[in-house]
Amino acid sequence: MTDNAIEITGLKKTYAATGRSPAKEALKGIDLSIPRGSIFGLLGPNGAGKSTLINVLAGLVVKSAGKVRIWGFDQDVNPRQSRAAIGIMPQEPNLDPFFTPRGSLDVQAGLYGVPKAQRRTEEILDLIGLADKADAYARSLSGGMRRRLLLGKALVHSPQILVLDEPTAGVDIELRNLLWQNVRKLNDAGMTIILTTHYLEEAEAMCDEIAIINHGEMIVRDTTANLLGTLDQKTLVITPDANHPNLPPLPGGITGQRRDNGTLAFTYQSSKTPAGEIIQAVRDAGITIRDVTSEQPDLEDVFLSLTSGR
Numbered sequence: 001m002t003d004n005a006i007e008i009t010g011l012k013k014t015y016a017a018t019g020r021s022p023a024k025e026a027l028k029g030i031d032l033s034i035p036r037g038s039i040f041g042l043l044g045p046n047g048a049g050k051s052t053l054i055n056v057l058a059g060l061v062v063k064s065a066g067k068v069r070i071w072g073f074d075q076d077v078n079p080r081q082s083r084a085a086i087g088i089m090p091q092e093p094n095l096d097p098f099f100t101p102r103g104s105l106d107v108q109a110g111l112y113g114v115p116k117a118q119r120r121t122e123e124i125l126d127l128i129g130l131a132d133k134a135d136a137y138a139r140s141l142s143g144g145m146r147r148r149l150l151l152g153k154a155l156v157h158s159p160q161i162l163v164l165d166e167p168t169a170g171v172d173i174e175l176r177n178l179l180w181q182n183v184r185k186l187n188d189a190g191m192t193i194i195l196t197t198h199y200l201e202e203a204e205a206m207c208d209e210i211a212i213i214n215h216g217e218m219i220v221r222d223t224t225a226n227l228l229g230t231l232d233q234k235t236l237v238i239t240p241d242a243n244h245p246n247l248p249p250l251p252g253g254i255t256g257q258r259r260d261n262g263t264l265a266f267t268y269q270s271s272k273t274p275a276g277e278i279i280q281a282v283r284d285a286g287i288t289i290r291d292v293t294s295e296q297p298d299l300e301d302v303f304l305s306l307t308s309g310r
């Protein structure tokens, strides 16, 4: 028995040419394993291949080559079991406007063959905060409520793995918080979560591990903590006691910038330059220091350093 929720090897997808569009190699041989119980972030610039990868997992896109195992089941050998192990919250609300939330959840449960006695409709309505709208038509629900219903639909068959494709794109802060609370709750109860997001600060806060894909290839996969540690660059921000129009002369390897608010920002590699050297250079220039703060690279910096120019 594997400890991985997902095991992907040599996954390729080429979309066939249509009309004037040439064939597109969207995934070029991805190897990826996602541990059970994790919150895993799948990141990449637009067009990187994230949705294609998710749609292969969901069984909505037929892969061109490679192996996909979901909760230990080979997608090609045990399609029913592998599909039952995963629930997908898609990007776009694909709800029937004439169904109520309760009706939508019931239809979805029926599609997955969940017997009536085992359905968790009321529990899911509570979780997604739609108990009081259970019998309202979907067309009368707000955009945020529809997103929550999509999450509910992904949960009806009690999957071990939940995939969220851009769950917070264009949603307000309140709904975002509610979604993340739900995700944490589900993860605490043992569910493996895979998510794509354009909000890197969210990925940084939520994900244990992250894979970044670009142009159909995986460029990095590591724990969030390790990824943040890969950038050796730091910034020391010094507030002088009086306005200083000029930067002090600096030793090699340090770049300085005077910010609009009057602070002096020095960027350096922490493995090569001790912060004390910067402070010394500032003092030597006759500048009295009122305050010092330090800025660490965030996931956005890591992402840009790995994907820009490729």
Ligand SMILES: Nc1ncnc2c1ncn2[C@@H]1O[C@H](COP(=O)(O)OP(=O)(O)OP(=O)(O)O)[C@@H](O)[C@H]1O
Pocket: 015, 016, 024, 025, 026, 044, 045, 046, 047, 048, 049, 050, 051, 052, 053
């Ligand atoms: N059905 C399709 N037919 C042809 N090409 C496609 C199809 N779906 C996606 N592509 C192409 O495959 C590449 C990967 O697209 P994909 O949607 O997987 O990227 P993505 O990382 O999810 O991007 P986004 O964040 O914009 O959704 C893109 O170049 C896209 O244009």
